[in-house]
Amino acid sequence: MGTVFSFDVRGGEPGAVRAALEEAVAGLHRVDEVFSTYRDDSQLSRLARDELTLEECDPEVAEVLELGAEAERLSEGWFSTRYQGRLDPTGIVKGWSAERAARLLWAAGATGVSVNGGGDVQLLGVPGPQRPWRVGVSDPIRPGGLAAVISAAGKDELAVATSGTAERGTHIVDPSTGRSAITDLVAVTVVAPQLTWADCWATAAFAMGSRQGLRWLESLPEVEALLITAGDEVRCTGGLASRLG
C-alpha cells in the first residue's frame, strides 16, 4: 500500500492514550498482514484463491467484506470489492482502518483525534477549546496549492476522503462494461461523518464522472462533495459551502 498514517491526538489521560495508540498501530500492521493484496500469504489473498474459508479468517475480513458489499449495493456497483473477477477490497480497507484507529483513540478518552491515512482523514472531537479541526484539500491541478479548506465546526465526527488519478490500489471500473471507466474527473473529495463510507463514495463518484457523480453524491444524506474536472472546473454539492472554512 505504501500508505502513510498520521495521527494527531489531543487530550485524554496520556497513559491511556499512549496505550490506545500502540493498539491502533498494531491494528494497522495487522490490517496490512491480513488484507494486503500485494502479499500472497495474506488472509485475503489466500481467501481469494479459496485456500481459506471466510470462517477461517479473522472476523475483520467478514466485517470488511460485508461493509464493502453494502457500499457496492448503495453505489450500484460503481464501488466494488471485486476487480476483474478477483476479490479486492482495497478501496474500503484504507478508510475503514483509519476510522477504526481514530475511534479506538477516542474510546481511550482523547478529546480530539485526527487520523490521516494516505490522504483520507477521520476527525473526532476538537483539537482545542473553541477550535474545530481544519483539513486542506490538495489542488490536483496546481500541486502544493489547496482547492479548499474543510472545517469540522459543529460536528463531533467528520471525514474527508479524496479519490484521484494517482491513487494507488484503486481500480476505476465502469460496472456496465467491466472495463476502466472514462472519467472527466481528476479528483473527488467527499465529506461525510464516517471515513469508511466517504472513502467508498469518493471512489464510486470518481468512476461515474462529474455529472453522474455529482447527482449521485447530492442524493446521499449527510454527504457533501467537491469534484474537480480535468478542465479545471469545480463542482460542489449544495451543502458543501457550509463545510468550508
Added chain:
Amino acid sequence: MRKSHPIRRVVLATAATVSGVVLLLSLKPASDPGAAAAGVVPQQTVGAQESPQGGAAATGTGTVDGNPAQTEYGIVQVRLTVSNGKITKAEAVQAPKGGTSDQKTALAIPKLNQEAVAKGTADIDSVSGASYTSGGYKQSLQSALDQAGG
C-alpha cells in the same frame, strides 16, 4: 497551527513492511498544565525509518525536514523554516529531476513555496488529496507539519 501548547512528541516509526506503513504521532495534551508536565516523552524507533530531524518543536524556531517521500517521479522532501512557531519558508530540498516531470516540477516548486506559507496552509491540521508529485510533497509536508507540531 497548534502553536500555543507545549508540544510533547511520541514518534513511532515502525518497521517498513512490504507495504511500507509508517506512522507518525504528535501527542498533544489538553491545556491542563498538570497533564502537560507529567512524564517524559520517549522516542521509539523500530526498523528502517529514521526519526524526524529538526529542533523546531521545542522552541518554535528552526528548520524541520519532512520525511523524504517517494513518488513515481522521484523523491520529494520538504523543509520548513519555523520562526516563533510560524512557518516562514517552505522549500523542496529534494525534488524529482529529469524526463517530462521537469516541467511539472519547475512549475510546482515555486508554487509550493508560496502556498505552504499562505494563511490557508498554515492554519490547517491535515491535508486530503491524491495526485502525482504533490502526493509526495503532501506526504512530506504532512510529515513536516507533524514534526513542527505548530
